[in-house]
Amino acid sequence: MSLLENAVQDCLNNPLSFCKFISSNDAGATGGHQSGLYIPLHSWNILFDNPGVKGENKDANVKIMWQGDFETDSRFIYYGQKSRNEYRITRFGRGFSLLKPENVGDLFVLIKIDTNYYHAYIIQGDDDIESFFSSVGITADQTNNLIDLSNVNLQKPTLEELFQSYIQSLTVDFPDTYQVSSKAREFFRTSQKKQNADLDSLILNWLDTEFSLFKALEFNRYQKRMSTPFDTIDELVACANTLLNRRKSRAGKSLEHHLTEVFRIANLSVDSQVTTEDKKKPDFIFPGAIQYHDNTFNQDKLFFLAAKTTCKDRWRQILNEADRIEEKHLFTLQQGISENQLNEMYKHKVTLVVPRPYINSFPSAYRNKILSLENFVSMVRNK
CATH class of the missing domain: 3.40.91.80 (Restriction Endonuclease)
Structure with missing residues (x-):
C-alpha cells in the first residue's frame, strides 16, 4: 500500500488519531529555539492518559514509526511552567528529515497503536492531503484536532x-x-x-x-x-x-x-466563473465580467479571488486566469506554508486570504502580508 493508504488505514483501525498542518514553529523556521511538534491543549489525550497540571511538567518516552519506514525513540512532554502551557513531541534523532522548513504546510498525522507506540505520517501534496481528508471524513478546517471517526458528529x-x-x-x-x-x-x-x-x-x-x-x-x-x-x-x-x-x-x-x-x-458586486483569456474561468472577479472586459475600466479597481481548500501545490494554477489583474488573491483553508513557497507566491504577486484564526500558523515574517477574509472584503469595498 502507498503511504497515504497506510495512513488512512491506521486512522480507521485505531481509536485515537490526530492531524495538523505543520507550522513554521514546528519545523524550526521561526528563528527561535526548536522545541518539537506542538500539540494543542484540547488534544492532550493523544499523548497522555490524563491532562497536564499547570505548574508541573510531565513526559513520556515513546517509540514512533514514521512513514511506515523507520522508528524514533521520542518524547511527549507537557510544559506546565507559568510561562508555558503546552504539549510537544520532541527527540526525533540526528538526520531526521521530515521537519525541515520545506515541510511547512504538509500534513502531520499521529496514530496511537499501543501504549507508548505510535505511527506517524507526513503527507505531502494537495491531492494526497485532500484524499486523506475525504477518506477519514474531515475537512481542512477540522485539523489541529483529534480525528473524529464517528459517522455523524453533531454537537447541538x-x-x-x-x-x-x-x-x-x-x-x-x-x-x-x-x-x-x-x-x-x-x-x-x-x-x-x-x-x-x-x-x-x-x-x-x-x-x-x-x-x-x-x-x-x-x-x-x-x-x-x-x-x-x-x-x-x-x-x-x-x-x-x-x-x-x-x-x-x-x-x-x-x-x-x-x-x-x-x-x-457584504454587498460586494462580484461575478463567478467569468470567462477570461483562453477560456479560463476564475472563481471570482470583482466587480464583475462587464467591467473586466471593458478596457476603459480602471484596472486598479478590478480584483481576482481564487478559492482552493489547499494550495501548497495548486497556487500556480491561478497565475494566468485573468491577465488584466496583476495581483491575484487566493482564499484557502491551508494552514502553514514554508517561507520559501510564500516568497515565491509573492514574487508572482499572489496574496493569500485565510480565515483570521489561521494566520498565526504561517511564518511570522509573512503574517502581516496575509489577509483575513474581513480584510479582503474591506479592501475590495474601499476600492
Missing part, C-alpha cells in the same frame, strides 16, 4: 433535529452541493441565539455545519448498504469510489458557495 441537538427533518423530506438520493451549502447556512442561523457578524468565524462555522449535514446525509443513505456484505470486490470498490468522489467534489464547491454568500452579505 437542535442541529440534529433540523438535519433529520430535512433528510426525511428529501425526494432525491443526494441533493446537489449548492442546496446542501444553502441548507447548512440556514440551519446554522436557526440554531444560533446570537448571530456572529465576523465573516472569518462565519465561514468556518458554515463549513463545519455543512460537513456535519453532509455526514448525516451520507450515514442515512448508506447505513443499510454498508451493514450488508458486498457480493464482489468490484461492487465494494465501486461503492467506495462513489463515496470518496462525492466527498472530494463537495469540498471545493462548498467553499465557493459559502464565499459567494459572504460577498452577498
